[in-house]
Amino acid sequence: MVILGTKTDAPKTRGPDDSRGYRVFRVVNTVVLIGVVVVTLYPFLNIVARSLSEEAYIIAGKVTIVPRGFDLTAYKLLMSDALFWTNYRNTVVYTVVATLISIVLTTCYAYVLSKPQLKGRTFLIGVALFTMFFSGGLIPNYVLVTSLGMKNTIWAVVVPNAISVFNLLVMKAFFESLPSELEEAAAVDGLNTYGTLLRIVLPLSKAIIATMVLFYAVSFWNSWFTAFLYIDRQDLLPVTVYLRNLIAGATDAQQSGAAAADVVQAAATLQAVTIVLTTLPILAVYPFVQRYFVRGVMLGAVKG
Amino acid sequence: MTSTLRPPPPAPPRSPQEALSPAPRSPRRGRSWRQALRRDWQLYSLAILPLLFFLVFRYLPMLGNIIAFRRFKPGGSIFGEYWVGLRYFRMFLTDPTFWEVFTNTLVLGTLTLLFCFPLPIVLALLLNEVRARRFKRFVQSVSYLPHFLSIVIVAAMVMQLTSIEGTANQLVRLFGGDPVAFLQRPEWFRSIYVSSEVWQTVGWGTILYLAALTTIDEDLYEAARIDGAGRLRQTWHVTLPGIRPTMVTLLILNIGSFLAVGFEKILLLYNPLTYPTADVVSTYLFRMGFQSSNFSYAAAIGLFEAVIGLVLVLSANVISRRTVGTSLW
Secondary structure, three states: OOOOOOOOOOOOOOOOOOOOHHHHHHHEEEEEEEHOOOOOOOOHHHHHHHOOOOOOHHHHHOOOOOOOOOOOHHHHHHHOOOHHHHHHHHHHHHHHHHHHHHHHHHHHHHHHHHHOOOOHHHHHHHHHHHHHHOOHHEEEEEEEHOOOOOOOOHHHOOOOOOOOOHHHHHHHHHHOOOHHHHHHHHHHHHOOHHHHHHHHHHHHHHHHHHHHHHHHHHHHOOHHHHHHHHHHOOOOOHHHHHHHHOOOOOOOOOOOOOOOOHHHHOOHHHHHHHHHHHHHHHHHHHHHHHHHHHHHHHHHHOOO | OHHHHOOOOOOOOOHHHHOOOOOOOHHHOOOOOOHHHHHHHHHHHHHHHHHHHHHHHHHHHHHHHHHEEEEOOOOOOOOOOOOOHHHHHHHHHOOOHHHHHHHHHHHHHHHHHHHOOOHEEEHHHHHHHOOOOHHHHHHHHHHHHHHOOOOHHHHHHHHHHOOOOOHHHHHHHOOOOOOOOHOOOOOHHHHHHHHHHHHHHHHHOOOHHHHHHOOOOOHHHHHHHHHHOHHHHHHHHHHHHHHHHHHHHHHHHHHOOOOOHHHHHHHHHHHHHHHHOOHHHHHHHHHHHHOOOHHHHHHHHHHHHHHHHHHHHHHHHHHHHOOOOOOOO
């Protein structure tokens, strides 16, 4: 899959061009881009403001990006909800386990696919690529997972999406870019394939593995539909489905242990608080990991 | 990231039968399977678990589509009980609701393509003209952010923004209008869906274009300038052709997912009041399967959808190879 032959982020200078039209354009351009920033950030600020506001102000439609009638009741309410924390813990567990499985499977397969001399390599790549364009579909998948007895277990969430073909291609491209002399030297030193992979290749691949961990972890952290489909027990749900049930009005207040009257009163605020608390971990690590994502996407786009 | 080091791109996936047989027609350096296995068995052993995964969770469900042609009993065999031929296909092809949701799918897919495909190109071109690098970085970082949110969170945000007391209605009131329950009104669903889609994808979509822009040969701009081309004509005659392969590839991929319009997001955002515009093939299939427990019927619709998706991506690929010489493989 050839998308581009890339080099990263070199500043582009097209020499001076100070025609009047272009100067006007640059002002307009800056304004437009600031507009993009504002539109992108506004929903976040709005949600944070709502989460900190008094319900009455929200209902009156007075909250924009500044909290009105500063009120932490909803935070306290949610913090005291045992189900919320159980679900939050589930999300963490599912994410860790799923990411682990994914990384192992993806690394193994990508390493195999990166060996140009391997017989049957084209077929092995085809097996993976074909699933990008054709899939069994919702119903057969559901029937399969159910008949494997995976319903209401962690496995229904962590196994069916273990390998992302895109990530596989990114990793394969990386392995292919490693100099083959290294592995030949390892073979001369008497290391077998497993030894070469573990002691030579993987230590050189820390950066790409970190990127893969991020890709997988974020997608598992954010996923909700698999759990929604395969898990009926409230105490096994991830926090995304908790939020889904909340916005669908399906979470029964009494069931989750909070005082019903309070919950009804604080419904809008509570939603905002749940959104904030669910998004927080992503927002907290985002500034530090963003560039790895960008790098990974480009690596995958070079060649698959 | 030097592409020169790499072997040529993989050949198109061959049909399983052809590739499985130890085809003597194209022996790789004359080695037989036996030799290959003896030499590389450790490598092959690493492929076992991943292959098992693909087999069980990707290819078995493809075979599972056979229930679209068979009577299926929940709890029974995953391949159904007995043949019913094309009964379920005839059923949905004569089902007026199916054609309604099919039309909705086409409309939403077209609108998504119309906005979500070109806007990242525009944004990338605008960013490309920014000289202050820190400002550019900042805009990029902010615009990538929504990509990392769960669909549930995006849906929840949409609900809050469009609620009676939310931002959208604050604006409506500002201009003297009456509050609208946007998510209860079928005529608003498409705009809401497409704008939230744009909000979430436009920034992330610029990455590949921005990278492609840096690979354009500086001399081309120089030559264009000498020929008297202004900024706009340079963009038209140099920049856009320079990123055309990227554009075409992403367009093909977009077309391939055309019918699979944001199933999860629609599932979260729609309700019976907005079904007239919001209900798409995948959500209809979901309700048929899980609320009406009509698995075979739903599987038939799913198979139909998947086949159309495959046909779309293959034909887009062929057309693009014939016309502009860019192909996915």
